[in-house]
Amino acid sequence: MIKDDISALVGQAISSALAAGQLPELVTPEISVERPAKPEHGDYAISVAMKMARTARMSPLKIAEIIKANLAPTDYIAAVEIAAPGFINFRLNENWLKGQVQGILAQGDTYGNVALGQQSRVQVEFVSANPTGPITIGSARNACMGDTLASVLQAADYQVEREYYVNDAGNQVRAWNESMWIYYRDELGVPVTDDKGEPLALKLDEETGQPTEAREFKDVRYNARAYARELIAHEGNRFLDLPEDEARALVGKEGVKIVLEHNEEDLAQLGVLFDVWFHEQALYDTGQIDAILQMLRDGGHVAEREGAVWFVSSALGQDKDNVLIRSNGIPTYFVSDIAYHYNKFKTRGFEKVIDLWAADHQGHIPRMKAVMQALGFSPDDLIILVYQLVSVNGLRMSKRNKNFIPLREVMDITGPDPIRYNMIARSPEASLDFDVNLAIAQNDTNPVYYVQYSHARTASIFRRAEEAGITPEIDRADLSLLGHPSEMALIRHLLLFPETVLEVAKNCIDNGVAELQRLPFYTLELARAFNAFYRDCYVLDQANLPLSQARLALTQATRTVLARALTLMGMSAPERMDRGEQPA
Structure with a gap:
């Protein structure tokens, strides 16, 4: 990945400068490669010079100049620029960029896969609504987030198991x-x-x-x-x-x-399909509840007072203890949660466990982290992602208050794709108002329609090529003929897809943050870049067939990436949609 290449390039330059005595001896900080906020600042930027300034007792600008002077030449960097107060900005070589189109075509529907997880085992448990009524549109946010996250983690080289926990006890x-x-x-x-x-x-x-x-x-x-x-x-x-x-x-x-x-x-x-439907009752039937209680007792984590049995979480840094068995002898849900998570980590051997919870359960997170510590697991290996609640056309959903709409009723109106897109289009930390009228709009104000229509447009270009007697030869296309600003902008955006997958997966696993909204945002921006290319560049030109072949190759690369992004979000990538089109 180009960001990794730039990071390694800069690291080598710093090592060279240290060896030459141009920089004082110091520990090189992490080299983060970011996208500049403004395109005129280049394709990528690093701020490592500012991190080094205090230790090196040199100005960031001076350090940046030294790093730049020690950068080895590469085929992918066209220019390196220094910007105050110490940024190093990189511009990619356009010939190198053009060549990446063929790489996308060669990878096909594996483009966007990244080597992050090394096949480590991750479980994503989501939805897990009580089996006492229909799945609601509110629970659909949980379902769409969980399934999309699982797909992203699979693309990032994790072994992922999707699980629904059936609360059939209590x-x-x-x-x-x-x-x-x-x-x-x-x-x-x-x-x-x-x-x-x-x-x-x-x-x-x-x-x-x-x-x-x-x-x-x-x-x-x-x-x-x-x-x-x-x-x-x-x-x-x-x-x-x-x-x-x-x-x-x-x-x-x-x-x-x-x-x-x-x-x-x-x-x-x-x-949304699950690999496992795990029943809470099974924890009781197989003796796992009794076993986990004994394990906590043996570890000195249990106290009995007021006729109840308590988990002494205050000894692990929590502000209060938590009831395990009520004074009437009935176990709390907390006991089941403990046994269930022990089963996930110890019995089934997952290395990371991800739970998706609604915001009204957020207060339970500290005690779950504490019990992981008590059982000898790393609390960081239990990742609990929290999302805010859903409204529909301004009406807040609450199953407990009997104010809810079944998911199937909304799907009957909108179909599944608008739900899949919109339920992850906002940060989980923000409440979400699902606008049914916008979701079914057949115009560009509806991002779902716009993105899917963009994919259908890529397919229609190839149908029109066939009608015009132009046989696509994208494997032999001369990509050096590309160069229009809209073509280059589109290529640049195509190259951001693997970065998006990597960053969503890494932020979840390393930081416990669900940034799934980056995927629909990326897809919408890619659709905009493609439609700008479609507007500015005449794809099928009988008078210039070599250029047409190059643009068909770029169109196919876009088709591939749009389809892959839609698939990760659990959406369809239609080949045809009704709407009048301009000539390709």
Whole structure:
């Protein structure tokens, strides 16, 4: 990668200057190669001279001049310029740039892969919504972030496993079981009644039409009627013949299966497929919960007081201890989380584990880091990425407040691609308002349409070449004929794709930061660069076929990179889209 080449080039220049006594003995700081904010400052810049100034007791400008004087000549650097207060700016050689087009074509759909992870094993656990209802448009942000991140990490040479954690144990599922049982019986004409003889299934909130959460009906937490009807369609009334406690549990369990089947279908329609669906209940059934509690006790990390069992996280630098087993004997979700993550690291051997959590769970991060330390794992190997919540057309989504829109309803309107793009188009730290009207707009105000149409335009140029009797010979194209400013700008942008993949993956693994928004931003900028080229450069010119072949090669390289970027984001790369076009 060119950034690595420049960094190595500068490092060698510093070593040469040190050996010649032009610089005093010092430890060379990290050499970071950045893109200048303004194109007129060149293609790349380094600020290492400013980092060295205090130790060397020399002005940054003087150090920069010494480094420049010791740079070995290369075929990829056209010019090196010094800028105050000590930047070294590099301009790439245009002949070298033109030659990179053939490299992109040769790599094809592997272009953008970077050798970062060395096949180390990473698990990305995401979505993991409670199996008590449909996947919502709010959870779609989690799904799109997790799946795109997994794809980027795979492109960065990691072995990645996508996992959905099914929360099928604990209070939420107990309440779900009760709700399913109530609606199951109600649909069969054998309603469960309260102490006044009124059917619980009919106690609905007047504003939302959903089951009330008033205290006396707290277990009617979920509107499970549709799932109960589906269960009856498959199983009939056979559960009524069983003892009630057994029936309630089985009806709830079957209801969870139905929910998961629908949710798996919805996620698949979104383009999100999981390698593993891990059930929380399995941690109890296989004794992993008891084992992890004993392990924490043996390590001196557990205390018993007030009738409860506590994880003594205060001894590990946290401001308070955390309950593991409540005074009523019921384990908290924290216990399951501990056992689950021990299973990830120790039992299954993942080297890095990445969880995606909504912002309302952010307060749980410190205790999870503390328990990793208690279990002998590096807290840095557990990466927890947090994202802000989603609104739709200004309406904030909240499943807990029964104000949510199922993902499938939005997909029925927009299709999956606008959701995939928009859910990662903003920093996870920013709240996101999904504009449905913009998402379905068939014009350039819609970035999804604009990017996908740009890919379709690259394909249409080749169809038009065939109609014009021009046979593409891109492998033999004379790329030296390129040189128009729009051509060079497009090539420069194509070369940024591997850098974008590398930086997104590296910032996640090294810094625990999800900068997935860089991918849709890059793709949009590439589409703009291509359309500027399309506007300024006549691709199919019968009077100048050698130039046409060179421009077809550049078009194919753009087609390759656009398709690869769209694929990483889980989107389609259409070959045709309806819209009037100008001649190519």
